[in-house]
Amino acid sequence: MQEEVLFKITNGLYVVSARHKDNPEIFAGSLVDAVSQIAINPNLLILSCMNNSYTKECIEQSGEFGVSVLPRGIDPFTVGNFGFQTSRNTDKWANVRFSEKDGLPYLDEAIGKIRAKVINKLDYPCNTLFIAEVEDAFDPRDTEALTYQDYRAGFKKEVLEAFSLWQKGAPTETDTPSPAAAETQPSQQTKHWTCVVCGYVYDGEIPFEELPEDWLCPLCGVGKEFFELR
Ligand SMILES: Cc1cc2nc3c(=O)[nH]c(=O)nc-3n(C[C@H](O)[C@H](O)[C@H](O)COP(=O)(O)O)c2cc1C
Known part of the structure; x- marks a missing residue:
């Protein structure tokens, strides 16, 4: 019930970017809906990142992030990407068109781009909240923003x-294990319910089969139908 009401607070969808903390040659990036402007003079944003997000770790290290505001009609692959x-193990930016400004990447498809500097951080068990001051906001385009509601409603x-x-x-x-690797595979491996989309392995106490039908992958948000025994 609470969830039904809270979903009525409509956010947009954004790609947050940061400098990769292990490899300065590339960037990290994550799809988020939890971005809001919370003050003017100065313009402040709040961004909520899940603690298992690699982009969150990169933002903590560099103290800044970019936001690409996604338009309606965006290539759906970009959102899944x-x-x-x-x-952590994929260069997501290699799969999309982007341009760099002041050391951060922004999607070419974006209808607005924002650079923000972290000024405060609140740690919670599952999420980290970044409060950040807008340093630059540029390239506005006259196209409607994609909303989280659009996403849930069909996109x-x-x-x-x-x-x-x-x-x-x-x-x-x-896909193609080497013959040597195949030889060393135990014949009876323990299989786990694994999300085919993001690789999350379910290890909860409730047997997977008994989870409610509307249960969602805590990492990427897809339903139970996207889990396979692997
Ligand atoms: C529709 C949608 C909304 C999401 N919103 C958020 C969000 O607000 N904050 C967050 O940290 N992750 C959010 N995620 C999950 C991240 O995009 C996802 O965990 C991503 O793989 C993190 O990538 P990273 O490890 O490279 O940071 C969302 C995912 C989807 C599909």
Whole structure:
């Protein structure tokens, strides 16, 4: 019930960017809905990042982030690219068109771009809240912003389809295990319910089969139908 009401607070969808903390050559980035302007004079934003987000770690290290405001009509793959995999082991920016300004990347598809400097941080068990001052806001475009409600109301299906098609065309190490690796595989491996979209492995106390049908992957937000025993 609470969730039903809280979903009525409509956020947009954004790609937050930061300098990669382990590799200065590339950038991290994450899809987020939890961004809001909370003050003017100075212009302040609040950004909520999940603690397992790699982009969050990069923001903590560099103290700044970029925001690309997503438009309605954006390529659904772009949304899945930033929301369904982690920058920890993927260069998400290599899959999209972007331009760099003052050392941070912004999507070419964005209808507005913001650079913000972290001035305060609040740590919670699952999330970290960054309060940040806007240092630059540029490239506005006269197109409607994509909302989280658009995503939930139907766009999510397009995003999942586009991302899963892309994944099928992009072979991974696990697609073709080397003969040597295959030989060393135990014949009876313990299998785990694994999210095929983001790789999250379910290890909760309630058996996976008994989780409610509307249960969602805590990492990328897809439903139970996207889990396989692997
Ligand atoms: C619709 C949608 C909204 C999301 N909103 C947020 C958010 O507000 N904050 C957040 O930290 N993660 C959010 N996520 C999850 C991240 O995008 C996801 O965990 C991503 O893989 C993190 O990537 P990173 O590890 O490279 O930071 C959202 C995902 C989706 C699909």
